[in-house]
Amino acid sequence: MAHTATLPQISKKRRIVGNEAPSIKIFTDTTTNIIAGMIAINVQLLMSTKDITDEAFIAMLTNLISSYDDNPKVNIVIIVNSSFDEIDNSKNNFECNNIVIAQDTNGDFAKKYGNSDSGDLLNTMFIVDKEGMLVYACYDIYEESAFENGIKILTETINFKPKGHTHENWMA
Numbered sequence: 001m002a003h004t005a006t007l008p009q010i011s012k013k014r015r016i017v018g019n020e021a022p023s024i025k026i027f028t029d030t031t032t033n034i035i036a037g038m039i040a041i042n043v044q045l046l047m048s049t050k051d052i053t054d055e056a057f058i059a060m061l062t063n064l065i066s067s068y069d070d071n072p073k074v075n076i077v078i079i080v081n082s083s084f085d086e087i088d089n090s091k092n093n094f095e096c097n098n099i100v101i102a103q104d105t106n107g108d109f110a111k112k113y114g115n116s117d118s119g120d121l122l123n124t125m126f127i128v129d130k131e132g133m134l135v136y137a138c139y140d141i142y143e144e145s146a147f148e149n150g151i152k153i154l155t156e157t158i159n160f161k162p163k164g165h166t167h168e169n170w171m172a
Contacts, residue, residue, distance in 0.1 A: 021128040022112040026102035039132035046126040048079040052090045073158045079109045125150045
């Protein structure tokens with residue numbers, strides 16, 4: 001996918017794979033917020049874009065929906081700076097059960113995930129495992145193979161089975 005967008009300067013506060021993923025507060029409408037990142041019952045895919053109407057991004061989102069929308073082991077969260085009207089219109093363009101499109105109203109995602117010092121969102125992809133650890137960080141999903149590598153790691157993370165004794169297995 002060729003994409004020629006001018007990217008803002010990446011923040012010096014980049015997230016490092018293997019570190020704990022911070023929690024973020026994002027909004028699905030003017031009054032409803034969700035918390036993403038950190039430990040959760042499912043693997044989390046956090047993607048951000050400045051423009052939810054960008055054709056290359058829509059193609060990626062369509063690919064995600066066809067592959068993962070009905071997968072109960074993953075939560076896909078798309079974070080945008082778009083207006084709530086644009087978000088609602090985007091939701092109407094996709095039939096998706098397992099994908100949340102939310103606004104970074106307070107810049108929480110941009111700050112905590114090191115998008116840019118200006119608070120602008122980059123076209124990023126982060127994968128957080130069930131333990132709340134960051135297993136993939138990409139600050140430009142339009143780089144060659146970046147999106148495909150992210151999907152590969154997402155599949156591996158979803159299918160990961162811990163070895164040895166775990167509290168959850170012992171209690172089952």
